[in-house]
Amino acid sequence: MEGKMKIHNSGKKASPRDLFVYLAAALSALGGMLFGYDTGVISGAILFIKKEFALGSFLEEIVVSVVLVGAVIGAMAAGRAADRLGRRRIIIVTAFLFVLAALATAVAPTVGLLIAGRILAGIAIGAASFIAPLYISEISPVKIRGKLVSFNQLAITGGIVVSYLVGYALSSAGDWRLMFGLAAIPAAGLGIGLLPMPDSPRWLFGQGRTEKATEVLRHIRGHADVSDEVKEMRLSIEKQSGSWAQVFSPHLRPALIVGIGLAVFQQFTGINTVIYYAPTIFQFAGFQSASAAILATLGVGVVNMLLTVVALMLLDRVGRRPLLLTGLIGMTAGLTVLGIVFLFGGTAAIVGGVSVAALMLYVGSFAVGLGPVFWLMIAEIYPLKVRGLAMSAATVVNWGANLLVAVTFLTLIRALGKAGTFWLYAVISLGSWFFVYFLVPETKGRSLEYIESHWRARKHPRSMGKQS
Numbered sequence: 001m002e003g004k005m006k007i008h009n010s011g012k013k014a015s016p017r018d019l020f021v022y023l024a025a026a027l028s029a030l031g032g033m034l035f036g037y038d039t040g041v042i043s044g045a046i047l048f049i050k051k052e053f054a055l056g057s058f059l060e061e062i063v064v065s066v067v068l069v070g071a072v073i074g075a076m077a078a079g080r081a082a083d084r085l086g087r088r089r090i091i092i093v094t095a096f097l098f099v100l101a102a103l104a105t106a107v108a109p110t111v112g113l114l115i116a117g118r119i120l121a122g123i124a125i126g127a128a129s130f131i132a133p134l135y136i137s138e139i140s141p142v143k144i145r146g147k148l149v150s151f152n153q154l155a156i157t158g159g160i161v162v163s164y165l166v167g168y169a170l171s172s173a174g175d176w177r178l179m180f181g182l183a184a185i186p187a188a189g190l191g192i193g194l195l196p197m198p199d200s201p202r203w204l205f206g207q208g209r210t211e212k213a214t215e216v217l218r219h220i221r222g223h224a225d226v227s228d229e230v231k232e233m234r235l236s237i238e239k240q241s242g243s244w245a246q247v248f249s250p251h252l253r254p255a256l257i258v259g260i261g262l263a264v265f266q267q268f269t270g271i272n273t274v275i276y277y278a279p280t281i282f283q284f285a286g287f288q289s290a291s292a293a294i295l296a297t298l299g300v301g302v303v304n305m306l307l308t309v310v311a312l313m314l315l316d317r318v319g320r321r322p323l324l325l326t327g328l329i330g331m332t333a334g335l336t337v338l339g340i341v342f343l344f345g346g347t348a349a350i351v352g353g354v355s356v357a358a359l360m361l362y363v364g365s366f367a368v369g370l371g372p373v374f375w376l377m378i379a380e381i382y383p384l385k386v387r388g389l390a391m392s393a394a395t396v397v398n399w400g401a402n403l404l405v406a407v408t409f410l411t412l413i414r415a416l417g418k419a420g421t422f423w424l425y426a427v428i429s430l431g432s433w434f435f436v437y438f439l440v441p442e443t444k445g446r447s448l449e450y451i452e453s454h455w456r457a458r459k460h461p462r463s464m465g466k467q468s
């Protein structure tokens with residue numbers, strides 16, 4: 001009992017000495033920046049690629065979506081590697097792949113090589129998308145873990161905005177090669193920046209390297225007394241091998257359901273139809289000129305980023321659940337209104353205005369809830385021994401669902417109409433609210449070890465956040 005009390009009360013208050021952890025988190029979040037940049041850049045680049053290689057619509061779709069296939073592969077491959085070789089090492093390898101992919105796509109002489117480069121970029125994105133939050137969560141003090149891990153989501157949204165701006169700036173020259181090539185700069189920053197950073201103390205501990213883990217903790221906490229945290233880590237080690245059987249073991253089922261469920265809902269509520277197709281959506285809504293649509297798209301990117309900052313400030317104060325639940329209500333409302341706009345349509349200025357407002361409400365609500373919280377929560381809810389594997393499973397599902405939404409969006413519009421499509425996303429969004437309400441735990445203020453002990457005691461997810 002006493003051990004448990006300690007577990008849940010541990011974690012020093014954030015202090016200026018946490019600066020080092022902030023720096024490590026910001027550097028790792030460059031992985032998120034590349035994730036955002038590489039997914040966003042294609043929308044501008046494809047216009048010129050299409051012309052240069054005279055692509056038909058099939059090849060065009062391949063060039064655009066093959067990155068998602070790569071991401072599924074990368075997420076699948078990196079889980080076990082992160083558990084065996086360590087988080088930091090895999091991020092460095094990933095950075096190298098990012099550089100390679102940026103250069104390969106920038107110089108690709110044929111469309112085949114371009115596609116190969118995009119797959120490589122996807123592999124790097126898929127791996128970085130979960131290992132960066134994983135590494136950050138394991139080095140963070142519990143009191144500021146939500147904020148630090150969500151640096152990664154902020155970087156994703158920043159990367160998307162930068163990609164729009166770069167696309168805009170280079171569009172008059174039509175320089176799609178430079179659009180791709182520029183990603184090599186943050187990628188090199190990620191790799192070089194992480195070289196002097198320490199391994200995750202929790203991973204070291206899991207490898208039996210207790211002394212090294214303690215030394216790293218002292219270094220990153222800035223004080224010699226880390227005995228509470230070490231004691232907790234000791235409690236978390238089970239005699240198990242970190243296998244798939246372990247991931248699927250009955251006591252972890254609720255955690256697996258949370259991770260997979262949030263992964264599916266994060267995508268099936270349609271966020272990337274907006275990220276990938278915003279100009280098209282704005283044209284549906286009556287924006288005549290392409291430049292007005294592009295400007296409105298930039299607005300969407302900026303709202304996404306600004307509201308992520310709000311989430312960062314609130315996650316460790318109000319908690320993950322209230323943000324998820326409020327965000328899902330906003331998303332449902334935004335999507336419902338968007339459907340109504342499409343149903344009645346028209347070219348009046350009010351229609352354009354309402355559609356922009358609805359889209360902003362939707363994106364802003366995603367940014368305070370489901371956007372950051374999915375990645376944060378999968379970095380928190382799994383036990384150390386299987387954290388890499390289980391996160392990789394949730395991430396594979398997330399990228400798979402992303403791919404499915406991307407390839408079905410235009411077909412859905414043809415089959416259900418624009419209003420029907422957005423209402424379908426609205427219904428899924430409402431369904432996610434109930435999923436979160438009944439099954440998703442509150443992890444605010446809980447150490448990773450406490451969360452692990454909660455599952456082991458087979459308690460219900462919803463009791464995790466309650467005072468004990």
Ligand code: BGC
Nearest residue numbers: 156157272275304371372402
């Ligand atoms: C999602 C991405 C999405 C991005 C938008 C991320 O959390 O996983 O699919 O493009 O947020 O901000």
